[in-house]
Amino acid sequence: MSGILILEQTLNGLQFGLMLFLLAAGLTLVFGIMDMINLAHGSLYMIGAFLASTLVGATGSFVLGVLLAIPATAVVGMLLEITVLRQLYARDHLSQVLATFALILIANEAVRIIWGSDQPLTTPAALSGPVELLPGMYYASYRLVIIAVGLAVAVLLYFVVTKTRTGMLVRAGASNREMARAMGVDIRTLFTLVFGFGAGLCALAGAMLAPLFAVQVGMGENILILAFVVIVIGGIGSIRGALVGSIIVGMVDTIGRAFLPALLREFLPPQFAGAIGPALASILIYLLMAAVLFWKPQGLFPARG
């Protein structure tokens, strides 16, 4: 097992983790501040990708298309919040889960009616090949861009949440909503903004990942489950928890898929290793989540003291 392989897998884990972070950041704030379980978060990821596909096609520029898709999806998210989700804050979690699950179905069918079941979105030509990072080590250039974008957003978010007044209000809302409201914070508007911001991050993740994956109906559901795993591990309502949780999940998943089957072959008969390896690798992150819930039920970085 060479150093180059380990480095490449680390980059893969980081890239996957940072994209999960874009989704988890919005999700954790919504969950943390309003105590609202929003399953339709994945639908915003899908809508963002479809909008990006259309806008990239219309403008002829990948960067411009993606940049336009972010505010467009944010608007969709805010409209959704004002018209539907706002009615659900006072309800219990079960009602929220049922209502937002219905939103997933509605969003899927709506997208199918508007765009059809899938849309093309390809990597810009300049980024479609590999780059040589170290002698003999090639890495997909587009994945490097994803890492850069993910890190930039993480830094920006950290700055906004810890250093600005809006960020302070967000943190106040996350740690104690009632007290923040008692102190005169307009939680309603704040939340619409946070929701729109989260939707924008979803669009960024959807648009960045779409050339790697596919722009298709239902693309949000699988990744949403991972985003929930991330916020449970990181601690609900905490941006820092979302970042650490994302990178842990990204790394564990990648390293599990890469090295676990080979590791098992070392000390198990091949027929068992062949059957157990892929199965175990795919449930590794859920085992991790179970362990975190067992030892730290509030997550690694709980927002509420």
Place this chain on the structure above:
Amino acid sequence: MKRTLAALGLALPLAFNAHAADKVKIGFISTLSGPSAALGVDIRDAFNLAVKLNGGKLGGLPAEVIVGDDQFKPEVGKQLAEKNIKLDRVDFLTGIVFSNIMLASVPEAFANKVIYVSPNAAPSPLAGAQCNPYFFAVSWPNDAYHEAAGKYATEKGFKNVYLMAPNYQAGKDSLAGFKRFFKGKIADEVYTNLGQLDYSAELAQVRAAKPDAIYVFLPGGMGINFIKQFVAAGLTKDMQLAVPGFGSDQDIIRAVGEPMLGLFDTAHWALDIDNAANKKFVAEFEKEYKRLPSLFASQGYDAAQLIDAAIRDVNGRIEDKEAVRKALKAAQFQSVRGPFKFNTNQYPIQNYYLRVVGKDSQGRLVNKTVSTVFKDHGDAYVQDCKMQ
């Protein structure tokens, strides 16, 4: 004497009923929604095209095609089959893309002596010990493409091949088919999650393993992503990528685009197979639907042609199941794939070709035939089939 009279009594109404039917009903079940819909839509469109080109008739009888969407769910496929057989009283069933859905749906047809003409799924159990007189596969046995790919890899002189497939039965079967005809060394055999979209971790392992070729069985969206990521990771110059025919057909080419150029695959049909039937099919399909037909479309078209020929050969007497079976088995039609006949298990004996993705005269990406890998190739299970 009594027995003779009784037999006569039974035979007479049959004899009077043996005139031609006034129309033929086809139950068409396929996957028409969801990420895999492109395959079912191509089969349906091509089947309808064949009927249309025949003036709305099959074998001289006005044809009614009852289309149902199985939604990629075996239980829905089974329900549709039951409805088609009991309520619509169809004469033939056809259309299903996926083996698991078909295996759930056809027992109903077999029990009621309704003939199923498979335009795609042709799993190994129905080729061997469980072969059935009411099942005709007009496509290709599930392992065949992979066997051809294994033979191609051996002939090409690949010494060290990396294999990858989703972790489910068809994935394991496909790699078994490849290994049946590949004589070199297997670098590694990796099973990924069914439906996985990101292959970065697997690709890094492939790079480190340094094989001279990699063979992947990743149908639909999985294949689209794998090929895109394989190209982006820069692995194209280190090793040869090989896929089964449906891994680089028109539906995948539409989604992936330029990176497909130069990709090798194995299949029983291609756009450029040189015969009159195929030329007509490709031209008419493109005229009708404004896109190039895929493998799946060619299979749907041939399914309709096979039924057409059989009805014509029994002069429209489709109630006589035995005669229809005989006529189907004779396969008196011009297949778009060229030479085609049925084996004793009613699975095809046909040629398999090596194809490569290149550009046609209009600059579009298409599969071009390179050479013949297997001539008159059957399947590995036929000796277990006791059917006469």
